[in-house]
Amino acid sequence: MSNIFFLRPPRRKATLEQLSIKYFSISAPKEKISSSRDWYLRHSKDEFVKKSKTDNYRARSAYKLLELQDKYRIIAPGYNVVECGAAPGAWTQVISQILGVKGRLVACDLLSFEPVEDAVILPNTDFTLPNNQLKILSHFENEKIHAVLSDMAPNITGNKSLDQDASLILVYSVLKFALQHTAKDGSLLVKLFNSPNTNRFLNDLKKFYRKVNIVKPASSRKESSEIYVLATNFAKA
Known part of the structure; x- marks a missing residue:
């Protein structure tokens, strides 16, 4: 197999906890709530969201x-x-x-x-x-x-x-x-x-x-x- 670099960890100084790919939840600051509301409005008007409902796709x-x-x-x-x-x-x-x-x-x-x-x-x-x-x-x-x-x-x-x-x-x-x-x-x-x-x-x-x-x-x-x-x-x- 040719040499490949995927076995090397990133060089950035970060803890394993920070780089975890597990799902976790954190409390959202107030500015995030406004951002989430904006996202929902944009999502509800999205043409592909509407089309997915018509075509019976889940997303x-x-x-x-x-x-x-x-x-x-x-x-x-x-x-x-x-x-x-x-x-x-x-x-x-x-x-x-x-x-x-x-x-x-x-x-x-x-x-x-x-x-x-x-x-x-x-x-x-x-x-x-x-x-x-x-x-x-x-x-x-x-x-x-x-x-x-x-x-x-x-x-x-x-x-x-x-x-x-x-x-x-x-x-x-x-x-x-x-x-x-x-x-x-x-x-x-x-x-x-x-x-x-x-x-x-x-x-x-x-x-x-x-x-x-x-x-x-x-x-x-x-x-x-x-x-x-x-x-x-x-x-x-």
């Missing part, structure tokens, strides 16, 4: 994947697919519809979410834990995976640098898994917060995938720092 995020699928054909009927950060299940719905009954989809998330037809869902499951990854693999009966998709994001702390580092830790955990279990010519799609380390991640991907692109679907909110990285034509690790 507006479904249209991000639909757009990328239409352009890049990431998934095909009969594929084996792993989805990380699946709640509330909008991407799971889209993937399941594409795969059909011959495909296999295992979707996991730290949070609870409702079942999706023709998908194996693993709620309350931390993807980064090795035992949970073994649980995911057990559903594929030693077959390789054609596509690994991740819409995972860390809890937002409000500290931009810490949030970016936590996002990077997540995507490298997905990459490490994908390198070990992806079929030849398979694909990887991950969400991350754009940061000075993004280029490092792209360069690492290029060691193993022939095509690597940064993509930002039209349904991603303009003010969001999130981007998606699509790596296709997996060669070998």
Whole structure:
């Protein structure tokens, strides 16, 4: 396997507690309440939110994947697919519809979410834990995976640098898994917060995938720092 840097921890001086990707809650200051109210008003008027209700998708995020699928054909009927950060299940719905009954989809998330037809869902499951990854693999009966998709994001702390580092830790955990279990010519799609380390991640991907692109679907909110990285034509690790 070529040298890759995902085993190195971030160099920023931060405690493990600060970089934790576990979900936690904190009390919100008053200015946050106003911001939340503004977000709700904006959310309720969002065209993709309205469309998701009409189309019976669980969230507006479904249209991000639909757009990328239409352009890049990431998934095909009969594929084996792993989805990380699946709640509330909008991407799971889209993937399941594409795969059909011959495909296999295992979707996991730290949070609870409702079942999706023709998908194996693993709620309350931390993807980064090795035992949970073994649980995911057990559903594929030693077959390789054609596509690994991740819409995972860390809890937002409000500290931009810490949030970016936590996002990077997540995507490298997905990459490490994908390198070990992806079929030849398979694909990887991950969400991350754009940061000075993004280029490092792209360069690492290029060691193993022939095509690597940064993509930002039209349904991603303009003010969001999130981007998606699509790596296709997996060669070998």
